[in-house]
Amino acid sequence: MTVSHSQLALGAFLMQTGHHIAGWRHPAAQADAGSNFAHYVSLARQAEDAKFDAIFISDSVGVRNRNLPSLSRTARADQFEPLTLLSALAAVTERIGLIATASTSFNEPYNVARKFASLDQISGGRAGWNLVTSSGDGEAENFNLDQHIDHAQRYERAAEFHQVVTGLWDSWEDDAFVRDKNSGLYFHPEKLHVLNHKGKHFSVRGPLNVSRSPQGQPVIVQAGASEAGRDLAARTAEVVFVAHQTFDEANGFYADIKHRAAAYGRAPEAIRIMPGIFPVVAPTRTEAEEKFQYLQELIPTVVGVALLSQMVSFDLSPYPVDGPLPELPPTNGARSRQQLMVDLARREGLTIRQTYLRIAGARGHLQVVGTPADIADLMESWFRNGGADGFNIMSWAHPAGLTDFIALVLPELRRRGLFRTEYAGRTLREHLRLQRPAHPAAAG
Amino acid sequence: MTVSHSQLALGAFLMQTGHHIAGWRHPAAQADAGSNFAHYVSLARQAEDAKFDAIFISDSVGVRNRNLPSLSRTARADQFEPLTLLSALAAVTERIGLIATASTSFNEPYNVARKFASLDQISGGRAGWNLVTSSGDGEAENFNLDQHIDHAQRYERAAEFHQVVTGLWDSWEDDAFVRDKNSGLYFHPEKLHVLNHKGKHFSVRGPLNVSRSPQGQPVIVQAGASEAGRDLAARTAEVVFVAHQTFDEANGFYADIKHRAAAYGRAPEAIRIMPGIFPVVAPTRTEAEEKFQYLQELIPTVVGVALLSQMVSFDLSPYPVDGPLPELPPTNGARSRQQLMVDLARREGLTIRQTYLRIAGARGHLQVVGTPADIADLMESWFRNGGADGFNIMSWAHPAGLTDFIALVLPELRRRGLFRTEYAGRTLREHLRLQRPAHPAAAG
Structure with a gap:
C-alpha cells in the first residue's frame, strides 16, 4: 500500500x-x-x-x-x-x-x-x-422568484447558511449518545448543544436530530x-x-x-x-485526436451556440456563428465562468463556433x-x-x-x-x- | 401465488x-x-x-x-x-x-x-x-419562525403544495425521452409540459428535471x-x-x-x-401480557408525562400524575391527536399515569x-x-x-x-x- x-x-x-x-x-x-x-x-x-x-x-x-x-x-x-x-x-x-x-x-x-x-x-x-x-x-x-437573487446578496446568504449548517452539525458531541439500557439514559443532556442562531437571513434554533458522524462533519x-x-x-x-x-x-x-x-x-x-x-x-495522439473529432462532429450548431450562451449568460444566437464573440454585459449569473469564456476567445481570437467547439467537452x-x-x-x-x-x-x-x-x-x-x-x-x-x-x- | x-x-x-x-x-x-x-x-x-x-x-x-x-x-x-x-x-x-x-x-x-x-x-x-x-x-x-403556522393556513398551503408537486410530476409524458443517437433528438419537445403555476403561496414555473417514473407518480x-x-x-x-x-x-x-x-x-x-x-x-395471552408489562415497567414517570404532554400539545408536568387529565386549551398543533387522547381518558376515567401507560406503545x-x-x-x-x-x-x-x-x-x-x-x-x-x-x- x-x-x-x-x-x-x-x-x-x-x-x-x-x-x-x-x-x-x-x-x-x-x-x-x-x-x-x-x-x-x-x-x-x-x-x-x-x-x-x-x-x-x-x-x-x-x-x-x-x-x-x-x-x-x-x-x-x-x-x-x-x-x-x-x-x-x-x-x-x-x-x-x-x-x-x-x-x-x-x-x-x-x-x-x-x-x-x-x-x-x-x-x-x-x-x-x-x-x-x-x-x-x-x-x-x-x-417563487421572478429573477435570481443578486450576486452579492447570494454570497452573503451563502456565508450565513454555511455558518448555520456547520453549527447544526455540532449539535451533539461525539460521545453524547450512551444508550444505556440499564439506567435508562439514552444521551447525556450536557453533551447536547442548541445552536440558537439568529442572523440576517436565518433564525434557526436547533439542535439537529442526527448524531455526529464518523467524519465529525x-x-x-x-x-x-x-x-x-x-x-x-x-x-x-x-x-x-x-x-x-x-x-x-x-x-x-x-x-x-x-x-x-x-x-x-x-x-x-x-x-x-x-x-x-x-x-x-x-494509446497514440492520432487515435486520441480521432476520438475527439468524432465527438465534435456530433454537435449540432444550435446546441453549440446555446451551450456557449449559457456559459456567458447571454444569448448569442442572433450573432453570426462564424464571427467573433460580441461585447458582453455584466452577468448576475456565474461571473467567473463568463470571464473564462471571454478570456479564451480573446486570447486566441476565436469565433463563436470555434469557442463553443473548445468548450463542448470541458465547459471551460x-x-x-x-x-x-x-x-x-x-x-x-x-x-x-x-x-x-x-x-x-x-x-x-x-x-x-x-x-x-x-x-x-x-x-x-x-x-x-x-x-x-x-x-x-x-x-x-x-x-x-x-x-x-x-x-x-x-x-x- | x-x-x-x-x-x-x-x-x-x-x-x-x-x-x-x-x-x-x-x-x-x-x-x-x-x-x-x-x-x-x-x-x-x-x-x-x-x-x-x-x-x-x-x-x-x-x-x-x-x-x-x-x-x-x-x-x-x-x-x-x-x-x-x-x-x-x-x-x-x-x-x-x-x-x-x-x-x-x-x-x-x-x-x-x-x-x-x-x-x-x-x-x-x-x-x-x-x-x-x-x-x-x-x-x-x-x-425562521417564532411559532408554527396557523392550522388553517397550513392546510391551505398544503393543498397548493400538493397541486404544484403533482403538476411537476406531469412535466414529461411517459414517452417524452427518445434518446435517438442517430438523429440527435434526445426528447420530443412537444411532450414537455411547463407548469407555470402562480398561486397564493407558490409561484413555480417548472418543468421538473426528472423523467416520469414507472409509477407515473x-x-x-x-x-x-x-x-x-x-x-x-x-x-x-x-x-x-x-x-x-x-x-x-x-x-x-x-x-x-x-x-x-x-x-x-x-x-x-x-x-x-x-x-x-x-x-x-x-403464543398465549399470558405470555403476551407479560411481554407488555415488562415494557411498561421500563417507562420512567417523567418520560410518560412528557409523552402525553406532547400528544395533547400541553404541559401536564405541573398536574398530579395520579389525578385526572385537566381541561385542555385548543391547540394549534395536531388537533385530532389531542382529541383522541381526551376522548380516551374521559371514556375510561383514566388518570394522567393511566393514560400515558395506555399510549406508551401505540401513541393513540x-x-x-x-x-x-x-x-x-x-x-x-x-x-x-x-x-x-x-x-x-x-x-x-x-x-x-x-x-x-x-x-x-x-x-x-x-x-x-x-x-x-x-x-x-x-x-x-x-x-x-x-x-x-x-x-x-x-x-x-
Whole structure:
C-alpha cells in the first residue's frame, strides 16, 4: 500500500451521460444515464475499484428550457436528485467519497444540514457538500422568484447558511449518545448543544436530530471563483473545484486561495484545490485526436451556440456563428465562468463556433487530448508546480470516458507514484487527508 | 401465488428503535437504531421477505428538547432523514414500497417533487410521499419562525403544495425521452409540459428535471384526521394512515373519507385506509401480557408525562400524575391527536399515569396484546366490516416486534387468505392495487 503526501486527489465527476455536450450520441455512451440507476451503480463501483477519492454529482434545480431546439438535442433535461442518488449509491459502495451539490439559495439550512449528516451516517463518513449559490434565472423561477437573487446578496446568504449548517452539525458531541439500557439514559443532556442562531437571513434554533458522524462533519466543497466565491472558499472550503485552461491561471488561483486561507488562520493543507480536467485519451495522439473529432462532429450548431450562451449568460444566437464573440454585459449569473469564456476567445481570437467547439467537452475546464503520458505529464506538472492538489475527472461520456481514464491514465499515474493503489482510510476526510474537526466543546 | 381483492395492505412503520416509548431498553431492541444503517437494511429486507406492501418512515424536522430529563431517556433525538434513508434502502431491496414523510410547511414544492420523483426512479416505482403539515413549534423554530403556522393556513398551503408537486410530476409524458443517437433528438419537445403555476403561496414555473417514473407518480399518503385533514385526504390521498382506538371510530372515519372522496368524484378503491396497529403477540395471552408489562415497567414517570404532554400539545408536568387529565386549551398543533387522547381518558376515567401507560406503545393507535388469533381476529374484523383496507404495523421495538409479527401473526393472516404469499406486482401502486395515473396529455 502506497501512502504519500505527494499523491493526487482524484474525483470522478459523474454528470449524467458525460461532459461532452454531444457525448450521449457516441455509440459507447449510456444515453439514458440521467434516469438509469443501475448505470450509476456500475460507474460508482468502477470509480471505487479504481480508488478514486470521491464521486461528485453536480446539480441544477431546474431545466433551462427556453431554447427547446437545443435542449431537446442534449442529455441535460433529466437527472437524479443528487442526495437521493448518492444515498442509494452509499448502500452499494464501501469506501469511495460521495459529494453532492446543494444550493444555498433554494434550500433551508436545517434541511441541508440534516440530509448531509444523514448521508454521512448512512455511508459511514463519506459525505461531502458542494455548496453552490446557483446561477440561473431558470432555477429562481421554480422558487417563487421572478429573477435570481443578486450576486452579492447570494454570497452573503451563502456565508450565513454555511455558518448555520456547520453549527447544526455540532449539535451533539461525539460521545453524547450512551444508550444505556440499564439506567435508562439514552444521551447525556450536557453533551447536547442548541445552536440558537439568529442572523440576517436565518433564525434557526436547533439542535439537529442526527448524531455526529464518523467524519465529525461532512467535507465542505466549493466551486465559486469570483471575488466573493474565493473569499468564501478561503474561509470555509476544504475542497475547491475550479475550472482553468492554463497553468498560469491555475497557479495564480492556487496561490491566491492558499494565501487568503492563511489570512483566515488556516493551514495550506486544510484546502485541497482540484481543477476539472477533460481527458480524451488513446494509446497514440492520432487515435486520441480521432476520438475527439468524432465527438465534435456530433454537435449540432444550435446546441453549440446555446451551450456557449449559457456559459456567458447571454444569448448569442442572433450573432453570426462564424464571427467573433460580441461585447458582453455584466452577468448576475456565474461571473467567473463568463470571464473564462471571454478570456479564451480573446486570447486566441476565436469565433463563436470555434469557442463553443473548445468548450463542448470541458465547459471551460482543462481539456487534454493525447496519450496516457501526455495527460499524466500535464497533471503531474500542475500538481508539482502549485497548480493543483488533485483533479476532478470529467469523462467525455459514461461509461467509456471513465473506463478509458482508469485503464490508460491511472496506471501511468501509479507508475509515477502519483496515485494510491489502495485506500488507506475509510472516510472521505481520510482519503483527502483532511483533519476531522473536533467538536468545539471537546476543543475548549 | 394468491392475489385477491379481499386481502389486506400492510405497512411496516419503521420508527427508529420501535414504537413503545421505552422499547429501546428492552434486551431485544437495537438501541442505536436511529444511527445504525445496517440495522435498517436488515429490517427492510425482513419486511420485504414477508411481502409487506411498504415500509414507512415518519419524520420531524427538529428535536423536541424543551424537556431534557424526559428526552434524554427516550430514543427520539437521533434519526435518519427519511429520503436519504429510503434512497439507500431502495438500492438493497427489490420490491417493497418506500414511503417517506415530508412536510409541506418547511420545504419548497420543487425540491419535494424532485426528491420523490428521483426516489421513484431509483427504486423502479416504489416511492410514496406521506404529506404532512407538521405540528410542532419545535420544528417551526428551525425555519425562521417564532411559532408554527396557523392550522388553517397550513392546510391551505398544503393543498397548493400538493397541486404544484403533482403538476411537476406531469412535466414529461411517459414517452417524452427518445434518446435517438442517430438523429440527435434526445426528447420530443412537444411532450414537455411547463407548469407555470402562480398561486397564493407558490409561484413555480417548472418543468421538473426528472423523467416520469414507472409509477407515473409516487403514491400520495396522508395522515391528517382533523376536518381540514380529512378534506385534503378525500381530495388527494391514495393511502390514509390514521389512529383509532375503537372499531366505531375506525368505521365512522372510513365511511366519512370514502363518502367525501365520492363527492370529489373518486372511487372508494382509489383510497386505501390503513390504521396503525400496535401488536404485542405471543403464543398465549399470558405470555403476551407479560411481554407488555415488562415494557411498561421500563417507562420512567417523567418520560410518560412528557409523552402525553406532547400528544395533547400541553404541559401536564405541573398536574398530579395520579389525578385526572385537566381541561385542555385548543391547540394549534395536531388537533385530532389531542382529541383522541381526551376522548380516551374521559371514556375510561383514566388518570394522567393511566393514560400515558395506555399510549406508551401505540401513541393513540390501536393496541392489541394477545395471541396470533386475537390479533388476526381484530384485523379481520376491522377489514371485513368497513374499518380498514389494511394496517400500518407499529412494532413495540425493532427488530423484535417486527420479527414477532412476521413469525406469529402473518401465518395466521395467510391461513385466512388475508395476506399475500408473494408479490404480484413490482411497484408500490401495484401492491396497493392503485391505478397508475395517466398523463393528462395522454388522457385528453
